[in-house]
Amino acid sequence: MAEVLLSGIQKRFGAVPVIHGLDLHIHDGEFVALVGPSGCGKSTLLRMIAGLEAVSHGRIRIGARDVTDLDPKDRDIAMVFQNYALYPHMTVAANMGFSLEHRGRPKAEIAERVRWAADILGLAQLLDRHPRQLSGGQRQRVAMGRAIVRDPQVFLFDEPLSNLDAKLRIVMRGEIKGLHQRLKTTTVYVTHDQVEAMTMADRIVVLNAGRVEQVGSPLELFDRPANQFVAGFIGSPAMNFVPGRCTPRGFEAADALLPMPADAFAAHAGRDAVCGIRPEHFEFCDPGQGVAAQVQVVEPLGSETQLGLRLGAAQVVALFHERLAIAPGDVLHLRPKTGAVHLFDPATGMRIDAA
Numbered sequence: 319m320a321e322v323l324l325s326g327i328q329k330r331f332g333a334v335p336v337i338h339g340l341d342l343h344i345h346d347g348e349f350v351a352l353v354g355p356s357g358c359g360k361s362t363l364l365r366m367i368a369g370l371e372a373v374s375h376g377r378i379r380i381g382a383r384d385v386t387d388l389d390p391k392d393r394d395i396a397m398v399f400q401n402y403a404l405y406p407h408m409t410v411a412a413n414m415g416f417s418l419e420h421r422g423r424p425k426a427e428i429a430e431r432v433r434w435a436a437d438i439l440g441l442a443q444l445l446d447r448h449p450r451q452l453s454g455g456q457r458q459r460v461a462m463g464r465a466i467v468r469d470p471q472v473f474l475f476d477e478p479l480s481n482l483d484a485k486l487r488i489v490m491r492g493e494i495k496g497l498h499q500r501l502k503t504t505t506v507y508v509t510h511d512q513v514e515a516m517t518m519a520d521r522i523v524v525l526n527a528g529r530v531e532q533v534g535s536p537l538e539l540f541d542r543p544a545n546q547f548v549a550g551f552i553g554s555p556a557m558n559f560v561p562g563r564c565t566p567r568g569f570e571a572a573d574a575l576l577p578m579p580a581d582a583f584a585a586h587a588g589r590d591a592v593c594g595i596r597p598e599h600f601e602f603c604d605p606g607q608g609v610a611a612q613v614q615v616v617e618p619l620g621s622e623t624q625l626g627l628r629l630g631a632a633q634v635v636a637l638f639h640e641r642l643a644i645a646p647g648d649v650l651h652l653r654p655k656t657g658a659v660h661l662f663d664p665a666t667g668m669r670i671d672a673a
Contacts (some may be wrong), residue, residue: 319504320381320394322367327376327520331534336362337528339376341490349498349666351515354525355549360508361476363525367506368397381471396465397474400481402457403451404464411436411445414463428467435463437498449538453640455486459493463497464500473498475507479514490519512552516540524548546667549594549660555624558634560593561664569593569659574609575651591670592662597624597637599658608653611636613646627652 322344329337336498344350352360354519357573365371367378369390378386385393396417404413414435415428436442439459450455458478465473474673475494475570479487482639495518509515509656515522516536524531532544536552544551549557562571569576602608614633615626623642628648636652644650659669 319346319502321379322472322504322506323377323379324363324367325377325379327363327366327378328374329359330367331370332375335528337366337374338529340528342523342530342533344504344506347496347502347504349495349507349518349520351507351509351519351522353509353512353515353522354531355551356510357527358525360495360525360529361511363372364397364474364476364506364508365396367472369393381614386508395472395474396468396470396472398461398465398478399456400479402449402461404457404460406449408448409445410441410447410449410452410460413447413449413460414441416468417464417468419442431467431469432463435467438500439463439493440468446554454482455490458490460483462494462497465501471504473503473505475505477509478507479509479511487511487514494518511654513554516552522552526553534627541587542669543594543660544669546592546594546662549669552595555597555635555637557594557596557660558632560595560629560632560634562593563593564591565659569661571576571629572631574608574632575608576659578659586670589670590664592664592667594660594662595634595654595658597635598639599655600636600638601653601655603653604619605651608651611650611652613644613650616642616644616646625650 324340324342327340327640330643354360362371366373372385377384380393380571386594411432415432418428418431436445436557439462441459441463444456467643482490498639519536519537521533522539523533526547535545539548539552543552560571562569566587567575568578609629611627613625614628617624623638625636627636662668663670
C-alpha cells in the first residue's frame with residue numbers, strides 16, 4: 319500500500335490541453351473515485367498514474383518513489399479495465415497467474431497466490447474454465463483476481479462495471495467495496511456513474527474539463543456542493559435549479575415564491591441567485607405555507623413516487639418515499655424542507671452560503 323501524490327499535472331494532446339495543472343493527494347489505503355462527464359479527463363488522468371500516458375508537465379509519486387518517467391511495469395500498480403482484457407485461450411487460473419509467471423515467480427508461489435485470490439472472489443470452482451465459458455460478472459472477477467495476485471501498492475479501475483447489466487453492477491459494486499475493505503490497498507476508481515462513486519468511495523474527485531471542481535467525502539459533496547456543477551452532478555435524480563431572486567419573504571422565481579426560513583439568507587435579500595433543491599427535499603404543506611405545483615408526470619417506483627412538476631415557470635422533479643394516489647393535472651402545495659435549500663451565483667455558479 320502507498321499514497322499517491324499528483325503535483326501540477328498537465329496533459330496536452332498536441333496543442334490541445336486536457337488536464338490543467340491538477341494537484342491531488344490520495345492517502346495510503348484510501349478508495350478515491352474520479353467522476354465527471356465524458357471527456358472531462360478522468361480516464362486520461364488514471365492512465366497517467368498507470369504510465370500508459372506520458373505526463374506533459376508535473377510529477378507523480380507513488381509511495382516514496384517518483385514514478386513520473388517509469389514504465390508501467392515498474393510502478394507496482396495493477397489496473398482493471400472495462401473490457402476485462404482476458405486472454406481467451408488461457409484458463410481462469412492461467413489468466414490470473416500470467417503476470418507472476420511473466421516475472422519469473424516460482425510455479426508453487428503462483429499457484430498459491432491464484433488459489434488465495436480465487437477464494438476471495440468466489441472463483442475456486444472456475445479455475446479450469448476459459449473466458450468464453452464465464453458470465454460477464456465472472457469475467458470481471460477474473461480481471462480483479464489477476465490484479466490482486468500481484469499484491470500491488472495501488473489498484474487502478476477504469477470504469478470496470480460499465481459493460482454489465484444494472485443488477486450485476488449493484489452486485490459487483492459490493493464485491494469491489496468488500497475487496498477494498500479486506501485488502502486495504504490504495505484504490506483509484508474511474509466512473510461516470512456518480513451512484514457508484516457515492517456508494518464505494520472514501521472521497522470523490524469531481525472533474526470538469528480537466529479541472530478539479532471539488533474533492534470530499536460523498537456526504538460532503540451531497541450536502542455542501544461547492545458550485546452548481548457539483549450540485550447537479552452528485553445526487554440521483556439530479557438537483558433542481560430554479561433561477562430567481564432572494565427576498566425577505568422567500569425565494570422569488572418568476573410567478574412562484576418558494577418559502578424559506580426568514581433568517582436563512584437575509585443578508586442576500588435583493589440578490590439574483592439560482593436556487594437548488596434536491597428532488598427528495600420537497601415536502602407537502604397547506605396552501606398558504608408553500609407554492610402551488612401542477613403535476614405533469616407521475617412515475618411510480620414501488621416504494622417511492624417520482625413526480626415531474628410545473629412550479630411557476632420552472633420544471634422540477636420531486637421524489638417522495640411513499641406511494642401517492644396522484645394523477646397528471648393535480649395541483650399540489652409544496653415547500654423545501656428546512657435547511658435543504660442551496661443558492662448559487664448565476665454568473666459564476668459558485669455556492670452562496672447563508673449569512
